Amino acid sequence: MEHLQPAMLEVMDLSCSRDDRLLFSDLSFRLQTGQVLLLEGSNGSGKTTLLRILCGFRAADGGQIAWFGQPLAESSYFADMAYVGHADGTKKELTVLENLRFALALSQPGHYSIDQALQKVQLAGYDDNLVQTLSAGQKRRLSLARLLVTHSILWILDEPFTSLDKQGIELIETLMDDHVKHGGMVILTSHHDLNLPHLSLQRMHLDSCL
Numbered sequence: 348m349e350h351l352q353p354a355m356l357e358v359m360d361l362s363c364s365r366d367d368r369l370l371f372s373d374l375s376f377r378l379q380t381g382q383v384l385l386l387e388g389s390n391g392s393g394k395t396t397l398l399r400i401l402c403g404f405r406a407a408d409g410g411q412i413a414w415f416g417q418p419l420a421e422s423s424y425f426a427d428m429a430y431v432g433h434a435d436g437t438k439k440e441l442t443v444l445e446n447l448r449f450a451l452a453l454s455q456p457g458h459y460s461i462d463q464a465l466q467k468v469q470l471a472g473y474d475d476n477l478v479q480t481l482s483a484g485q486k487r488r489l490s491l492a493r494l495l496v497t498h499s500i501l502w503i504l505d506e507p508f509t510s511l512d513k514q515g516i517e518l519i520e521t522l523m524d525d526h527v528k529h530g531g532m533v534i535l536t537s538h539h540d541l542n543l544p545h546l547s548l549q550r551m552h553l554d555s556c557l
């Protein structure tokens with residue numbers, strides 16, 4: 348009787364326009380722990396805009412979002428959610444280690460220590476490197492390490508595979524798999540096919556909302 352379980356995340360009748368162009372309307376979905384939602388759609392269809400609304404960076408034009416039955420602002424949502432966007436969210440003038448310590452100071456600790464997370468994303472040995480000296484793929488790996496050292500239930504990932512090599516792509520898939528198997532949830536956009544055969548994957552095409 349899965350439909351009777353309270354949805355951790357419930358999006359109801361969301362609508363958004365930009366520059367008088369309707370991106371989506373009446374958009375509704377529910378996401379439970381252990382589930383992954385893949386947002387698909389052509390360039391400009393509104394995927395990033397929807398993620399930014401889900402992160403609270405931007406208001407929707409209509410609709411509601413609830414976290415465990417509560418409006419976001421009255422819930423623990425913003426402590427339970429972590430976002431990795433196009434810009435990676437790292438501080439370029441700080442070292443790798445300082446970035447992770449900074450992230451940890453603003454959040455509850457996650458399952459991984461900083462050393463374990465750096466090992467996991469294959470950045471061990473880069474602790475004292477300034478972020479501005481890292482490659483694009485290494486910066487992306489650092490943003491993944493940030494997810495591992497801090498506590499969050501919902502990962503919101505905008506094009507997480509960008510700049511990553513084959514091993515990096517497999518690494519994200521492994522991390523997502525681990526995360527949802529331990530009670531997490533993921534919403535992501537990607538133009539790549541996902542290789543997550545053992546997970547409960549929902550797909551939403553934004554173009555169909557127009």
Ligand SMILES: Nc1ncnc2c1ncn2[C@@H]1O[C@H](COP(=O)(O)OP(=O)(O)OP(=O)(O)O)[C@@H](O)[C@H]1O
Nearest residue numbers: 365366368370388389390391392393394395396397
């Ligand atoms: N800062 C902005 N100001 C005005 N319009 C914007 C802004 N950012 C995006 N848009 C417009 O909103 C629409 C949706 O953009 P969005 O970035 O959400 O699309 P997307 O589906 O993520 O695209 P892509 O696959 O190219 O990343 C586009 O028409 C875009 O031009």
